[in-house]
Amino acid sequence: xxxxxxxxxxxxxxxxxxxxxxxxxxxxxxxxxxxxxxxxxxxxxxxxxxxxxxxxxxxxxxxxxxxxxxxxxxxxxxxxxxxxxxxxxxxxxxxxxxxxxxxxxxxxxxxxxxxxxxxxxxxxxxxxxxxxxxxxxxxxxxxxxxxxxxxxxxxxxxxxxxxxxxxxxxxxxxxxxxxxxxxxxxxxxxxxxxxxxxxxxxxxxxxxxxxxxxxxxxxxxxxxxxxxxxxxxxxxxxxxxxxxxxxxxxxxx
Amino acid sequence: xxxxxxxxxxxxxxxxxxxxxxxxxxxxxxxxxxxxxxxxxxxxxxxxxxxxxxxxxxxxxxxxxxxxxxxxxxxxxxxxxxxxxxxxxxxxxxxxxxxxxxxxxxxxxxxxxxxxxxxxxxxxxxxxxxxxxxxxxxxxxxxxxxxxxxxxxxxxxxxxxxxxxxxxxxxxxxxxxxxxxxxxxxxxxxxxxxxxxxxxxxxxxxxxxxxxxxxxxxxxxxxxxxxxxxxxxxxxxxxxxxxxxx
Ligand SMILES: Nc1ncnc2c1ncn2[C@@H]1O[C@H](COP(=O)(O)OP(=O)(O)OP(=O)(O)O)[C@@H](O)[C@H]1O
Ligand SMILES: [Mg+2]
Numbered sequence: 302x303x304x305x306x307x308x309x310x311x312x313x314x315x316x317x318x319x320x321x322x323x324x325x326x327x328x329x330x331x332x333x334x335x336x337x338x339x340x341x342x343x344x345x346x347x348x349x350x351x352x353x354x355x356x357x358x359x360x361x362x363x364x365x366x367x368x369x370x371x372x373x374x375x376x377x378x379x380x381x382x383x384x385x386x387x388x389x390x391x392x393x394x395x396x397x398x399x400x401x402x403x404x405x406x407x408x409x410x411x412x413x414x415x416x417x418x419x420x421x422x423x424x425x426x427x428x429x430x431x432x433x434x435x436x437x438x439x440x441x442x443x444x445x446x447x448x449x450x451x452x453x454x455x456x457x458x459x460x461x462x463x464x465x466x467x468x469x470x471x472x473x474x475x476x477x478x479x480x481x482x483x484x485x486x487x488x489x490x491x492x493x494x495x496x497x498x499x500x501x502x503x504x505x506x507x508x509x510x511x512x513x514x515x516x517x518x519x520x521x522x523x524x525x526x527x528x529x530x531x532x533x534x535x536x537x538x539x540x541x542x543x544x545x546x547x548x549x550x551x552x553x554x
Numbered sequence: 555x556x557x558x559x560x561x562x563x564x565x566x567x568x569x570x571x572x573x574x575x576x577x578x579x580x581x582x583x584x585x586x587x588x589x590x591x592x593x594x595x596x597x598x599x600x601x602x603x604x605x606x607x608x609x610x611x612x613x614x615x616x617x618x619x620x621x622x623x624x625x626x627x628x629x630x631x632x633x634x635x636x637x638x639x640x641x642x643x644x645x646x647x648x649x650x651x652x653x654x655x656x657x658x659x660x661x662x663x664x665x666x667x668x669x670x671x672x673x674x675x676x677x678x679x680x681x682x683x684x685x686x687x688x689x690x691x692x693x694x695x696x697x698x699x700x701x702x703x704x705x706x707x708x709x710x711x712x713x714x715x716x717x718x719x720x721x722x723x724x725x726x727x728x729x730x731x732x733x734x735x736x737x738x739x740x741x742x743x744x745x746x747x748x749x750x751x752x753x754x755x756x757x758x759x760x761x762x763x764x765x766x767x768x769x770x771x772x773x774x775x776x777x778x779x780x781x782x783x784x785x786x787x788x789x790x791x792x793x794x795x796x797x798x799x800x
Contacts, residue, residue, distance in 0.1 A: 307659025311644075318647045387644035393606045393636055394660035395628045554569070554600075554609045 305400045308391060312408025316374055323374070323412065328419045331366050335359065335420075338484060339427055350486055352517055359424045360516040361483030361509050364445060366420040371413030371446035372453040372474060375405045376466045379457025383551065392552060402454060402546040406539065409450030410443070417442055433518030441512050441528055448535025454542035458551050481505030482513075504530055557620030559584045559712055559743035560605060565614035567600050567767075574600040576767040578614070582745060587738045589758035589775075590747040593795050597767040598747045599639055602716055605745075606636050618712070632661065635710030637701045639717045639747075645689025650681055650700055653689070654707055661708035668707070675703040678733075694721045702730070712743040719748060731757060751787045761787075763794050770794040 316323040339355035346354040382388040391401045424430060432438065456469045480499045487506055490496045500506050511527015514520060546552070560582040567575040575597040582588045590598045603609040605616055607627050616623035618630040643653055651672055658668035676682045679699040684692060692700065698721055705713060713734075719727050734744055734757060748754055754761050755775040763771040763778075771778055771794055775787050782790045 303662045303664055304660050307656055310659075311648075311656055315647055381646065382644075385644070385646065386640060386642040389608055389638065389642055390644055390657065391660065392608060393631055393634070394657075395632045395662060396660055397628055549610060553607070554603070 304394060304396045305404055308396060308401060308404035309407055312374070312378060312405055313411055315378055316408070316412050323370075324416055324419070327366060327370055327373075327416050328423070331362050331420045332423045334362055334365075335424060335427055338362075349489065353428070355428045356430065356517060357486075357513070358484060359428060359430060360513040361481075363417055363420050363424065363516075364442070364509055364512050365478050365483055367413040367417035367442050367446050368449045368478065369413075369474065370416040371409045371449040372456075373466075373470075374409035374412040375450050375453035376457040376460070376469070378408065379405055379454060380460055380463070380466060383457075388552065398546040398549075399543055402543050405457075406447065406450040406454055406542065409453050410446040413446035413450065414442060417446070430516055431518055432516060434515040434524065437524060437528070438512070438515040441515055441524075441531065444528060444531045444535055445508065445512070448531060448538050451535060451538030451540075451542045455538065455545060458542070458545050477503060477505045482507075482509040486510070504534060556584055557617065558582060559586065559619065560745065561617040562601070562605075563615045563617070565601065565604060565616065566612045567597070567604060567609060568612045573767050575604070575764075578764075578767070578769055580762060580769065580772070582743060584619075584743055585738075585741045587734070587744045587757055587759045588746070589754040589761035590745060590764065591749075591751070591754055591761050591791065592764035592770075595766075596764040598764060599716055600767075601764070602636070602714055602745070602747065605714065606631065606634055632708070633711045634714060635705035635708060635712070636714040637705040637716065637718055639720070641694075641697045641701055643689045643697060643700060643704075649686050649688055650692065651676060651685040653700065654703060657704045657707045663708060671707060671709075672703075675706055679703045695723055695726055698722055699726060710742075712745065713737060714745045716747050717749065718746070719750060719753060727753075751791055755787045763791060765795050 335358075338358050343354035343358065348354070349357040379388075382391070456466060460466055480496070481503050482500060482505065487500055487510070490500055508527045508531050511524045514524045558581040562578055562580040565575050565578040566573070578601060590601065592598050600609055604611050605618065605623055607623065619633055621630050623630045644656065645653065648656060654672035654675060655665065655668050658671065663671070676685050679702065681696060681699055681703065684696060689697060698718070702715070702718060705715070718730060722730065731753070734746070738744055746754070746758065758775065760772065760774050761778070762769055771790065773781070778790050779785065779787055782793060784790045784793070
């Protein structure tokens with residue numbers, strides 16, 4: 302247990318020592334989105350699903366922060382350790398492969414939740430949020446961050462260079478998020494070519510929608526559908542990351 | 555009778571077409587000071603890295619204190635301290651002392667025991683003044699010292715050193731020799747690779763000479779000199795590595 306906690310501490314210290322690079326920019330970035338979409342454009346967009354647009358968009362923006370940061374931390378940390386070679390320190394220690402993977406994933410989860418919490422605080426300055434289901438909301442955010450941290454872990458193992466992480470960011474994460482019901486609901490794009498089918502096929506649409514309901518209130522069925530989807534996809538990502546660690550994918554010659 | 559410290563059985567490692575280690579069988583007894591010799595590319599590092607699980611063997615088995623190095627890797631790792639040939643230090647955000655403390659942590663040593671141990675090793679390796687330095691602020695030899703201190707943090711039963719004296723100054727080399735001998739006197743096992751044959755002869759009870767992944771000779775340095783009718787271990791080495799015609 303000391304071994305696991307030490308590695309977890311390393312992962313946390315890694316991003317906290319660099320908070321100006323790891324915590325501040327993503328928080329500021331999302332706050333800019335809040336200002337533009339919430340305040341600047343929101344007033345003109347009127348109500349969506351019965352709430353002002355600024356309220357509508359906030360939960361998704363919080364979720365984006367959780368997703369991005371949970372993903373980035375394991376991806377970069379793991380690749381950096383492979384690149385520098387210090388991954389060998391973990392691999393020749395009595396830590397099990399599963400412990401190493403879980404510590405790295407948990408490091409990502411914490412960064413995701415920290416940034417998510419900061420963004421949430423910022424959101425409260427701009428609008429009121431009812432927090433209809435606080436417990437479910439937290440479980441939800443946790444599940445999302447575990448899943449994306451697992452994905453980050455996979456990418457951190459897979460990539461052969463720093464560019465690989467950015468490629469996944471641009472070609473996987475960005476489209477998922479942008480077409481994932483953060484800025485608009487599925488109802489708003491009914492009949493819009495390309496956008497509607499892509500949005501409807503995107504699992505993140507349902508995940509975002511469910512999360513939004515835990516914040517704003519609404520259908521429990523949608524919350525649980527989204528949560529179930531999150532847990533299922535998250536389990537696949539984390540499971541795959543654990544398997545890759547166990548077989549030593551890109552870790553052992 | 556106790557099981558050997560390290561038992562390598564028919565180890566083979568291929569990288570594509572390249573056979574880095576070829577059917578190597580070797581036993582290192584507990585408490586033995588053992589040298590792994592061979593020219594560049596002979597397969598020394600590959601062999602060592604299979605013992606600690608950084609390289610997956612293509613075939614063959616490795617046992618450490620009787621434990622299967624693949625299946626029982628966690629218990630095996632507890633027994634081994636390793637200083638790699640490449641200087642690998644987790645130095646992006648940790649200083650010298652922190653590197654040792656984290657290392658101890660990975661081995662399950664609580665901070666209250668790790669701190670005095672780290673300070674003792676920093677002192678012993680002449681790094682006390684540099685305890686707060688980042689890795690990039692250390693000289694090459696100082697990094698090598700830190701690497702050795704790191705390998706010793708959890709007081710392992712078996713010490714594996716891959717070219718520990720590369721880039722070491724005279725003082726560090728003498729100090730290291732002394733330290734290894736005292737470690738040896740405590741009954742611990744040492745597996746050392748080196749390109750300095752007089753170092754091997756001075757320190758090692760037995761050596762193995764590898765060439766192109768194969769075992770070419772095994773025995774006490776003096777015994778090898780005698781059986782090959784050579785004055786110096788270096789000449790035995792060259793004879794084995796260059797082929798028979800010499
Ligand atoms: N990851 C790898 N992929 C492909 N080939 C490798 C890899 N690691 C080592 N090799 C090859 O395996 C052979 C043995 O390498 P190894 O590092 O074990 O040699 P060594 O005896 O430690 O040499 P040196 O004295 O130079 O350190 C070399 O031909 C090397 O090119
Ligand atoms: Mg080598």
